[in-house]
Amino acid sequence: MKEKLDFLSELGSIGASYATTxxxxxxxxxxxxxxVPQxxxxxxxxxxxxxxxxxxxxxxxxxxxxxxxEANIAFILPLKSALTLAEYLTSEKSDHITELGQSALLEVGNIMLGSYLTALSMLSGTKLNPVVPAIAVDMNGAIWESILADAGITDFVTVLDTHFSTDQLELSGHLFFIPDxxxxxxLTRKVSGFLLEESK
Amino acid sequence: MNEVFVNMGQIGVLRGKGVLVTVGLGSCVGVSLYDPSAKVGALAHVFLAKSRANSDRELMPGKYADTAIPALIDFAVKAGANRNKFEAKIAGGAHLFDNLRSDMPSVGQKNVEAVIEQLNNYSIPITGKDVLGKRGRKMSLYVDSGIVVVTIIGQESIQI
Structure with missing residues (x-):
């Protein structure tokens, strides 16, 4: 199990670095x-x-x-960071997420999550098709449980969490990768494949 | 005031006074049972509609609609409620990621339907509800009065 988690962290680390780039x-x-992704x-x-x-x-x-x-990936920003980012992208200052701000954030999230998937796809040698992203502005807890329920999680859940921040803009957030x-x-197929390669 | 937080999959019970609170109901459904004469209230935070055999349903009955309702009744009766006097209120079952809506019923909708079916099976009247939609909710049951307050971000709280 440890080597699977290590492998997963490695995937996540590269995925998150693609996304934040x-x-x-x-x-x-x-x-x-x-x-470092946990x-x-x-x-x-x-x-x-x-x-x-x-x-x-x-x-x-x-x-x-x-x-x-099957997996879920999510890009989560606290409201303050989301407002900062929306203002940066749209040059529109507001104390709430406007419709324009929301579509800008959706697009940023789409690009970031798309980059994360590109990295996963390359590293795992598996073709992964991008899917339509969704956006919600809501209570953190409500979003979290909706994602878990969507994934049909009932016993345990694997969570890969990467936190990112920048000083140039007051901005920080999380990238989550939650595989079913x-x-x-x-992974077992992939990891045993890699171990076989290494032992040659 | 004594505030008891009821987390995902859990059940909370209070008698006489205090408030049972569940925060961050997305697709989950908050179900409260209240006996006004005994002033006993119980609240469950239901995660999914149906339990499976070999699951954790015995350890965590509040997690599934089919096990949460009988467990709520049990908990409340043990705390002194009369099982013929229950009033139920429900909140939650939203679909937060609105643009991913499909023709299939959402997890939230299935949860709401399952909870209502179970309450009907036990002949418990539903005296208040605020369900479905696309917004997360907070639900609080005030045990001295039986009042349930539901809050959605950016909106005035409502009583159900």
Whole structure:
């Protein structure tokens, strides 16, 4: 299991770096700091407590992909960061997420999550088709449980979390990769493939 | 006031006073049972409609609609409620990612339907509801009065 998680962290690290590079380009090469992705397996109760402030308002761009494996990826910004980013992109100042701001954020999320998928696709040697992203501005807890329920998570869940921030703009957020259970079968095939290659 | 938070999949019970709160209901459904004469209230945060055999339904009955309703009744009766006096209120079952809507019923919709079916099976009247839509909710049951307050971000709280 450990090698699968390590492999998963590696995938996530490269995925997140692709995603934030594309964000940086949209921000005129602002420097983005990334944490090392944490891949964790949470029990259902741990997953229920995973979000520290469930009432906090966040903006979430979300994709559920059904392909060689099924997984959810999400780009989550606290409201303040989302407003900063929306203002930067649209030159429109507002104390709430406007329709224009929302479509700009959806597009940014689409590009970032698309880059994340491109990295996963390359690394795993699997063709992954992009899917239509969705956006929600709501309570963090409501978004989190909706993603878990969408994935049909009932016992444990694997969460790969990368935090990013930049000082040039008051902006920070999270990228989540939440694979369904069949991802492990997929990984087992891939990891044993890699180990075979290495032992040659 | 004594506030008890009911997390995803859990059930909370109070008698006499205090408030049972569940935060961040997205596709999940909050179900409250209240006996006004005993002032006993119970609240479940239901995650999915149906449990499966060999699942954690015994450990966490509040997680599934089919196990949450009988467990709520049990918990409330043990706290002194009369099982013939229950009034139920429900909130949640939203579909947050609105532009991904398909012809299939959403998880939230299935949850709402399953909860209503279970309450009907146990002949518990539903005296208030605020369900479906595309916004997350917070639900609070005030045990001294039986009032349930539902809050959606950016909107005035409502009583159901």
């Amino acid at each position: 594309s964000l940086s380009k949209m921000l005129h090469d602002a420097k983005l700091k990334l944490t 891949s964790r397996i949470l029990s259902f109760s741990e997953a229920a407590n995973f979000i520290p402030n469930p009432e906090e308002i966040v903006v979430c761009v979300y994709m559920r992909m059904i392909d060689a494996f 259970h069949d991802f492990y079968q997929f």
